[in-house]
Amino acid sequence: MTWISIILSGVVTYFSRMAMIALIDREMLGTKVKEVLNYVPAAVFPSIIFPGVFFNDFGFFVEITDPKIYGAFVALVVGFYSRNVIATIVSGLLSYWFIIFFLLR
Amino acid sequence: MLSKSKIFLKGTTDVLPHMLSVVPFGIITGAIGVEFGFDPLLVYATSLIIFGGASQIIFMQLLSGGASSLVAITSVGVINSRHLLYGAVLSEYLEKLSFLKKLFISYFIVDQGFAESNNYLKKNNTEINLHYHVLGGGVTLWIFWQISTLSGIVLGSFIPEQLGLKFAIPLTFLAIVVNDIRKLDHVFVMLVSGFASLILFDAPFKSYIILSPILALISVFIMLRFKK
Numbered sequence: 001m002t003w004i005s006i007i008l009s010g011v012v013t014y015f016s017r018m019a020m021i022a023l024i025d026r027e028m029l030g031t032k033v034k035e036v037l038n039y040v041p042a043a044v045f046p047s048i049i050f051p052g053v054f055f056n057d058f059g060f061f062v063e064i065t066d067p068k069i070y071g072a073f074v075a076l077v078v079g080f081y082s083r084n085v086i087a088t089i090v091s092g093l094l095s096y097w098f099i100i101f102f103l104l105r
Numbered sequence: 106m107l108s109k110s111k112i113f114l115k116g117t118t119d120v121l122p123h124m125l126s127v128v129p130f131g132i133i134t135g136a137i138g139v140e141f142g143f144d145p146l147l148v149y150a151t152s153l154i155i156f157g158g159a160s161q162i163i164f165m166q167l168l169s170g171g172a173s174s175l176v177a178i179t180s181v182g183v184i185n186s187r188h189l190l191y192g193a194v195l196s197e198y199l200e201k202l203s204f205l206k207k208l209f210i211s212y213f214i215v216d217q218g219f220a221e222s223n224n225y226l227k228k229n230n231t232e233i234n235l236h237y238h239v240l241g242g243g244v245t246l247w248i249f250w251q252i253s254t255l256s257g258i259v260l261g262s263f264i265p266e267q268l269g270l271k272f273a274i275p276l277t278f279l280a281i282v283v284n285d286i287r288k289l290d291h292v293f294v295m296l297v298s299g300f301a302s303l304i305l306f307d308a309p310f311k312s313y314i315i316l317s318p319i320l321a322l323i324s325v326f327i328m329l330r331f332k333k
Contacts, residue, residue, distance in 0.1 A: 005174040006147065009164055009181040010154035016185045018211035020192030026200050029193070036325050040190045041220055042285050042294040043321035045278040047302035047314055048216075052275030054303060068272055075276050079283030086122035088280035089273065093125070096272055 067104070071096030109237045116241025119221040122280070126273035127217065127246060128253045129264050130158050133271070135257025137162060141169035145258045152254040156247065157215065160184040161254075163311055176310075183310045187318060191219040198226045198235045210236060213243025220281040290328060297321040 029037075053072045056062050062069065075092030082088065107115075131152075138148030143165060151161040160181045167177040191214050199207060222239045229235065256263075264270060285291040298321035305313035 002174070003147070003150070005164075005168070005178055006150050006154050008174075008178050009151075009160070010156075012178060012182040013155050013157055013160065013185045013188070014212060016182070016188040017192060017214040018208060020189050021196050021199055021211050021214075022204060022207040024193070024196065026196055032326075032329070033193075034197075035329060036322055037190070037194050039291065039294050039322065039325045040194050040318075041223060041282055042291040043298050043318040043325065044187050044190060045216075045220070045282045046295040046299035046321075047317035048278045049275040049282075050299035050302045051306055051313070052272070052278075055306065057271075059306060068275075071272060072275065072279060075279050076283060076286075079280055080286060083284055085277075085280040086125075088283055089122060089125050089276045092276040092279070093270075093273060096269065100267075100269065 067096050067099040070099055107232055107234075109234050112232070112234055112237040113241035115225065116218075116222065116238040116243075117245045119225060119238075120217050120242040120245050123217040123221075123246070123277045124249055126270070126277040127158075127249055129270040130274060131250050131253025132257035132260075132264055133262060134158055134161055135254035136260075136262035137257075138165050139258055139261065141165050143169070148258050149255060152251055155181060156212070156250065157181075157185055158250070159311075159314075180310045183312050184314050186315045187216075188214055190318065190322075191216075191223075194223060195219065195226075195239065198230070199239070202236060206236070210240060210243070213240065213247055215243065215246055217277065217281070218242035218246050220278075290332075293328065294321050294325055297324045 049072075053068050054062060056066075071092045074095040075088050078091040079085075079088035134152070135148060138151070138161075139145055148165070151164060155161050155164065163184060164177050164181050167180060168174070192211070195214065199210065202210070218239065221242050225238050226235050282291075282295060285295070298317045301317035301320045302313050305316050307313075308316060
């Protein structure tokens with residue numbers, strides 16, 4: 001790992017953050033594109049969530065009875081009804097811990 | 106009209122719940138870098154210069170495994186290209202800023218900050234000075250990220266691995282999108298993205314992280330066509 005490779009990675013990353021904000025004129029985007037952009041969170045975040053829940057550390061599918069699946073399900077239900085970020089995360093973690101520390105002992 | 110500092114503070118408090126995953130993830134990132142045998146200064150430099158959790162870990166992992174710099178840099182670029190989408194969404198609220206301010210604020214665009222600001226800006230789009238929310242969230246996430254990666258570098262991975270805190274990462278992102286499952290069209294898009302990520306997980310350069318959103322957005326395009 002050298003300074004040059006870190007700096008180049010930083011430049012690439014910074015460019016990805018800056019390009020659409022500073023270099024692109026919004027007029028250039030058509031109404032259709034703007035409409036599609038409404039779905040960006042729904043399009044991006046599940047691709048982080050699904051592998052995090054359904055794959056283990058080695059990139060293999062977990063069992064259908066995996067504690068992570070229960071934890072994610074609890075978080076989903078709590079999040080849906082509470083509309084609260086912290087309640088969603090904490091309920092998911094607590095139910096996950098309950099399973100791995102008490103039920104699986 | 107809300108004052109600038111109030112909006113900034115709102116940005117800060119909106120991202121605070123995410124520290125439950127950001128802090129442990131930061132500690133792990135710092136500790137892993139040192140475990141790989143890299144100079145602590147270089148490990149910290151990735152937090153300052155790249156400033157993107159997953160991409161920092163992959164970057165160090167690839168280089169420690171003997172991959173070429175070109176492969177490592179390409180992976181970082183591919184993983185972080187999702188910021189292009191965030192920028193396209195946020196540009197609506199940032200377009201009136203001066204060029205220099207745009208350049209400055211861009212450095213702070215990260216996943217959780219984008220998600221929280223996007224929610225806030227959509228609801229408060231009549232306010233001015235909305236960019237202070239982006240800044241408040243971004244700066245807060247930056248500070249916590251720097252401190253947590255530094256402590257991971259100095260103290261090592263002091264969070265017991267049995268806690269499985271890695272699981273907090275999908276949970277924070279679940280908390281971000283869970284509200285959208287009230288809307289059927291969003292559920293459809295989420296399922297496309299999620300299943301695509303499972304199928305494409307082994308694609309080179311961790312490209313599933315951008316290929317799945319692209320596939321999902323293409324499905325949006327098709328869906329909107331049928332809706333009309």
